[in-house]
Amino acid sequence: MTESLTVRDNRTGQEYDVPITDGSIKAADIGKIKADEETPGLAVYDPGFVNTASCRSAVTYIDGEKGILEYRGYPIEQLAEKSNFLEVSYLLIHGALPTKAEYEAWVHEITYHTFVHENVKTFMQGFRYDAHPMGMLMASTGALSTFYPDARNISDPDNRHMQIVRMIAKMPTLGAWSFRHAQGKPYIYPDNDLSYTANFLSMLFKMSESKFEADERLVKALDILFILHADHEQNCSTNAVRSVGSSQVDPYSAVSAGIGALYGPLHGGANEAVLRMLRRIGTKENIPAFIEGVKNGNEKLMGFGHRVYKNHDPRATIIKKACDDVFEVTGVNPLLEIAKELEKIALEDEYFISRKLYPNVDFYSGLIYEAFQFPPEMFTVLFAIGRTPGWLAQWLELVQDKEQKIARPKQIYTGERRLDFTPASERWA
């Protein structure tokens, strides 16, 4: 089989042979197709990059039709069950599982970089009393670039490693402080005796006790949620990190851009919408009427459907199990019963079956977060902490990839041309 595409330009009658590599063609090859020497080459119009690959990546594999998600080749189900967030972070960043010595060194490094400069604290305290924690996280992550000016030296591997360690280590500190800020509670310093996720819970919830020790089941559940969110290949925020990182700026600025992208309701906000929907439904008896509303096009079943997953979202299955573990500690969220019944009815209904609509990661995550007593504004902050190693693994891949260039898409210009400028003094006379 010839791995190429023959394209005939009907404007000129000319034929072009375009090589196919890895199931794709190079946009630059299409650019060689010209109507004449004067006009620019043919461009590809693709808002939202729906069918455009922007990079080669060996970080995360997704097969949406089959419901497969793998980090560096390892299935998400196995990682969620048998690994932990710091080991998964190592895997994402380094591309392979650590030896015992490598793992211990990694955990040690991350643990001993959880503190931030005192001026970061002062900076965060300057936010308004009701500042959105995600806005605070975005700004304080960006601000770290001014505390570590050496971070701009992105061509030095040791330097890159240092910034990666710092960012994974400090993100829970910044996230927890953003949470405490809105509550008017003192910021809690990291406790380096605790694990990554247990320390995060301590910084969130510690009051006057000398040591905060969260229930191990809650620590495990939150750790799993971080693993499930750790990477998802070229999604909106990862694309933002890569796009900004392509200017060779420091990684704090690039990740801060990723946090900005995740802040948006189309990316990180669906689990909050699920909670609102479940509250509105209120009781199991109201579910059939709600489903009818969805089928008539008056409603959307939030937490169902996915652009990529058309069989099932593997993360949803794992989260559903984690729900049970969390509720064993916190008591059952009454909305869970409605959620489970809604899922059962929807999965048996022809409307949802024929459209390949299944629960996604957000269908149950909001219920878990609520059980932890997180307000909805914190949901995206938790997502950002989990996604940080993924953003950094992708950033690392980007800065070492010789094929990458500064991100600069084309446009199709639709405005005016060659207008004559009349000075204001004449126009307004």
Ligand code: ACO
């Ligand atoms: N409820 C009811 N109908 C739906 C839903 C839904 N949640 N999702 C899709 N459909 C229907 C559409 O109306 C469409 O029906 P039609 O063919 O009769 O017109 C059909 O299913 C196909 O849907 P599309 O909109 O083409 O699917 P797309 O891939 O563009 O959208 C999306 C995916 C945005 C996730 C969509 O399913 C949705 O809005 N879901 C609810 C919001 C949500 O849960 N988002 C979180 C996603 S996970 C994440 O981002 C972390």
